[in-house]
Amino acid sequence: MKICTTVQEMRQARATLGTVGFVPTMGFLHEGHLSLVRRARKENEAVIVSLFVNPIQFGSPDDLANYPRALERDIALLKEEGVACVFTPEAAEFYPQGFATQVDVGGVALELEGPSRPGHFAGVATVLTKFFNIVQPQRAYFGQKDAQQCAVVQRFVQDLNIPVEVITLPTWREDDGLAGSSRNSRLTGGERRRAPVLHQALCRARDLVQAGERRRAVLEGAMRDVLVKASLTEIDYVTVVNPETFQTQDMVPENALALLAVRLGAVRLIDNLPLG
């Protein structure tokens, strides 16, 4: 497995490979990431994984500084998975003095995580555009856990005619329902025990929809009840949206998507569940 730290190294390594599946990550890999890598191996001649904690998608310097890192362990895991190439660029080369370009996405990017994390999706779209131009993959793999990010990526890839197929795979979950996230490692023992309540709240909305409920206010109220009863009161949003627009409707559509963002102590967790 080749490890590339510069753009030039990465371009040279890529030129030796056939069809490429690309898995962009911020490292501190979990089973969710590895499920993307395994699918990418099946569908392409080679897999490239990036490990890069992208500074421009963090709003808060604390959040960036506290984001967990485990480069050597990540590299060992990817080697076992038969990855052809790991790309760990330096921020100084990726964003040199004078860097002045941003890929701004409107539409779906303006909802939920958009206002909650100003600049976040522009940072994501900008770094992915750079990666796509350097790695030139046939396919790129993302987890449904970041449902809105997936929609934003689909949007700008289509709008800018980037020649890559964007593939979204189901959220990987722990046995107790907690969605895989690098941030889970920052939960205390007590927080970790309460964290599955996020998924339980989403499941409650799904059960109600399957029983015929379509009123958004009722669904949101039910999810909020589940959270509050478990003393998860620092709720950023709990909602049900149209998955094409990420906008709310009073009566939710058949293919509605429930999403939430909740703070447990120092950690902000997000999760979502298709209700249809």
Add this chain to the structure above:
Amino acid sequence: MKICTTVQEMRQARATLGTVGFVPTMGFLHEGHLSLVRRARKENEAVIVSLFVNPIQFGSPDDLANYPRALERDIALLKEEGVACVFTPEAAEFYPQGFATQVDVGGVALELEGPSRPGHFAGVATVLTKFFNIVQPQRAYFGQKDAQQCAVVQRFVQDLNIPVEVITLPTWREDDGLAGSSRNSRLTGGERRRAPVLHQALCRARDLVQAGERRRAVLEGAMRDVLVKASLTEIDYVTVVNPETFQTQDMVPENALALLAVRLGAVRLIDNLPLG
């Protein structure tokens, strides 16, 4: 010569070509464009030219509506030049309902034409990113007449790691000094006779710099005098900048660039001249 009107046609045609030199234009071709095409032919196995009046780079609907068009004549000219492929996309396919992405450039894009034409450079950067992703050229050719645009293109191509070499060729001029521009066709007879004064003003600044003058205020005053004496008083800007930053300094650098934007009746003309 193949004429492609859809993205799919263009991708298919491109796949049959080797190295490609790309000349993006808004049509109504003049000798300046053709000089780019000829250089592109020398340096690449095939040349692709786009003819597309890009709606999102126009601030005013009037300016867009009045932009001159001559598709059949353009196609005949390009055929004579041995161009492999002409790409004339439809705006409805390029910017479909729901289109929501913009490539925003800061730095050099924030000066001069930036505030004069809000949204212009974002429109240029967005359409060129689309073209680069579809046409996938090895090299792209631009005229120095749009000096700031050239700097903006260099900026976002570098920032987004787009694998294309950006090549800027000298401004093509009529015998009387007027810089080639599709907009020249919209000048009345009287305006056309006065239009070379733009170039004369720039030459005045160059003569002064060659005689040792470095004070920006003096150079700008001298250029303004030349314009005003010819009754060209609708001056958007007349200035001398650092060509790397497009910012002004009180004492101009050795490689300074003089630029101006002047309105003649209904037509806004721009021009520039390296003073070093």
